[in-house]
Amino acid sequence: MKLLVQLLLICALLAACSPGMSPExxxxxxxxxxxxxxxxxxxxxxxxxxxTASPSNTPEATNTAEPSPTPSVTxxxxxxxxxxxxxxxxPEVYAIQYxxxxxxxxxxxxxxxxxxxxxxxxxxxxxxxxxxxxxxxPQTWAALINGHxxxxxxxxxxxxxxxxxLSNKFGYAQVAVNGSYDATTLAAVKAFQTNYGxxxxxxxxxxxxxxxxxxxx
Numbered sequence: 001m002k003l004l005v006q007l008l009l010i011c012a013l014l015a016a017c018s019p020g021m022s023p024e025x026x027x028x029x030x031x032x033x034x035x036x037x038x039x040x041x042x043x044x045x046x047x048x049x050x051x052t053a054s055p056s057n058t059p060e061a062t063n064t065a066e067p068s069p070t071p072s073v074t075x076x077x078x079x080x081x082x083x084x085x086x087x088x089x090x091p092e093v094y095a096i097q098y099x100x101x102x103x104x105x106x107x108x109x110x111x112x113x114x115x116x117x118x119x120x121x122x123x124x125x126x127x128x129x130x131x132x133x134x135x136x137x138p139q140t141w142a143a144l145i146n147g148h149x150x151x152x153x154x155x156x157x158x159x160x161x162x163x164x165x166l167s168n169k170f171g172y173a174q175v176a177v178n179g180s181y182d183a184t185t186l187a188a189v190k191a192f193q194t195n196y197g198x199x200x201x202x203x204x205x206x207x208x209x210x211x212x213x214x215x216x217x
Contacts (some may be wrong), residue, residue: 014024062167076196078207079214081138088113089129092213098161099144100124109160142206150204154181162204165212166192 006118089112097109097117105120118134125132128143136144148158160179166172172188187204188195196211204212 058121073199076198076211076215078196079216081141081210083216084113084136086113086115086118086134093117094164094168095161095213096121096144098157098164099148102148102157102161103144109164141210145206145209148209149206150181152181152183152186152202155179159185160211162189169212170217 009132082092084096090109093113094109094111095122096113097107097111100107100117100120101109103124105124107116107120121136122134122141125134125140126142128140130139130143145158150159150162159181160177162181163177163179163185165176166185166188167175167177170192172191175185175188177198189204189208190200190202192198192212193202193208196215198208198211
């Protein structure tokens with residue numbers, strides 16, 4: 001289009017300069033050339049504007065992924081304190097016997113809830129203001145562990161109760177029943193607490209004691 005207009009304009013100029021053309025014809029020819037040039041420029045400008053028009057400002061839709069739900073950790077349901085009485089046996093009875101020793105009642109732990117253990121339980125219950133029936137239930141368990149929150153570095157009979165339960169009930173065979181809350185015992189306690197939804201800080205408080213006694217692995 002632009003080349004054609006240029007050719008027509010040249011032709012019009014040549015015609016206007018022709019010596020045989022009257023002044024009125026020359027003026028008319030020049031006016032037509034100017035109008036043609038203006039029309040062509042206007043058409044070209046419109047085409048350029050159309051070609052370079054800005055794209056739509058409407059943002060494209062994006063696919064936003066829905067947030068995934070945060071998994072919740074459900075603590076292991078710790079059962080109630082179990083009952084132990086004359087004739088029972090097992091690692092929990094060892095724990096009773098070691099805890100009795102920790103509370104000043106002398107006996108030899110053997111894992112058997114026999115007459116001697118029953119006598120020591122009755123004596124402990126009487127001193128603690130409990131019903132002296134010789135049965136170790138929730139109140140007696142709570143009294144046995146009272147004052148025996150265990151920390152790494154501690155030593156004593158309560159630590160032996162802890163170690164026996166870890167080693168012989170829950171399978172932490174590397175734990176020695178030596179009464180010393182050492183690094184091996186600490187690692188086993190933290191692993192146990194993690195496995196059963198407890199705060200894995202290595203401190204053996206009432207919840208960890210209850211889990212150790214009441215849970216059946």
